[in-house]
Amino acid sequence: MQGRGRSFSNSLLSTSNNSAAVSRLSTQPSAASLSLSLSLSLVYTEILTGLVFSNLNFTSLSKPSLCTSEFLLTMKAPTIAHSRHQFLSGGATFSLRPKPNLHRPTSATFTVRMSLREDAPSLAVVGVTGAVGQEFLSVLSDRSFPYRSIRMLASKRSAGKHLTFEDKDYVIEELTPESFKGIDIALFSAGGSISKQFGPIAADCGSIVVDNSSAFRMDENVPLVIPEVNPHAMAHIKLGSGKGALIANPNCSTIICLMAATPLHRHAKVLRMVVSTYQAASGAGAAAMEELEQQTREVLEGKEPTCNIFKQQYAFNLFSHNAPVLSNGYNEEEMKLVKETRKIWNDMNVKVTATCIRVPVMRAHAESVNLQFEKPLDEDAAREILKNAAGVVVIDDRASNHFPTPLEVSNKDDVAVGRIRRDVSQDGNFGLDVFVCGDQIRKGAALNAIQIAEMLL
């Protein structure tokens, strides 16, 4: 299994020279008038078998990265009849997808995907019908995550329903203890109780479980991982060793906060962190997102808002996070920020306090983060550190009052940081305030989990 996702089958990839490619292309039984206008250093011979294009001219073919399994195929496309083409070759499915913003291009970039491959791991997605489960599928596709098969799992309610993924039809199966036979990687997002019940069963079957719930996060034998922050925590877990394992995905507020705080922590060591969150509906699942939409419509129409998920009006309102309130007055979401930060930073002395608020935003969390450092760190140095941090973008334009917003980061992979400023309540440069926004379902959940899975490949 080791090295899966990085090796390419010779039957699919040929380094034949350009003239060979041209002659092969011209023999295709298609309606195409294909002609190559640039030299190709890499040529997919098998891919082109059976491919029917009309009036397309390839202008270049490149492979941006060995790890992505993606080839960029640039072609002149005077008319594109279909937004998505699919063809089969050598047992693998390849899709050509125009980038969404290019509807009627004169020249378009297409991605040739080769995710479905015999030499790739078998996957299971648990909770596939949910907000996070659906995002798992989007991220798998966006990142061309290699897979041999995918088992789509949800509750009995969804069993038998169909879903389409990368142009292939799947039947959703009910999650049972037998679901994990032959599964290499299981992505869980069906809530803590399901994870507690089925996570260990999957691991016993030899699957590596990446669990989105809070079920195992504080278990000392389970790594709690943000790939940009503490990848080393899961270094001992190997795909293909025959041994299953559990890896926990942190809480979404913790992920988004630590994406910004960790690069600064590495330079100046955070002694104390005060976090105030503004959390989106998505954190409470697909039904909460629907309720926010429905309530917004109802309030605008002068109707009484329907309150099924939350016990109070959500639209045009905000309230303390819905997680249970504990005996110390903090709610569970707040204490996750405290405890998970300590575990991820492997620093039991870091002081963290948090206040978590649910705001009527659809899918991205925002957080105000106040940091106190052991060593001085001025705001310009902090801005530079953050600009160079993986998975972080800086939006910090004081002149035009432009800073991160939930809408700007929605459906984006990167966490945005702005309002980077010295904390005037602290002496010298020992304190900073920053404002962070991140897509809760993406980096806060599905993307982080799939980055974890990528580290197994």
Ligand SMILES: NC(=O)C1=CN([C@@H]2O[C@H](COP(=O)(O)OP(=O)(O)OC[C@H]3O[C@@H](n4cnc5c(N)ncnc54)[C@H](OP(=O)(O)O)[C@@H]3O)[C@@H](O)[C@H]2O)C=CC1
């Ligand atoms: N940072 C993080 O890691 C985050 C983690 N999460 C975790 O992910 C979980 C799911 O979140 P989200 O997608 O937003 O929630 P949703 O409510 O949108 O989806 C819940 C999913 O769980 C499935 N499910 C429910 N009961 C069962 C069952 N008995 N057996 C199998 N599947 C079941 C549902 O299937 P069906 O449609 O059939 O009912 C559905 O697919 C959360 O409970 C939380 O634990 C969520 C957000 C962030």
Ligand SMILES: N[C@@H](CC(=O)OP(=O)(O)O)C(=O)O
């Ligand atoms: N943090 C999510 C809730 C959640 O799913 O948390 P966890 O993954 O820790 O259970 C929210 O915005 O409400």
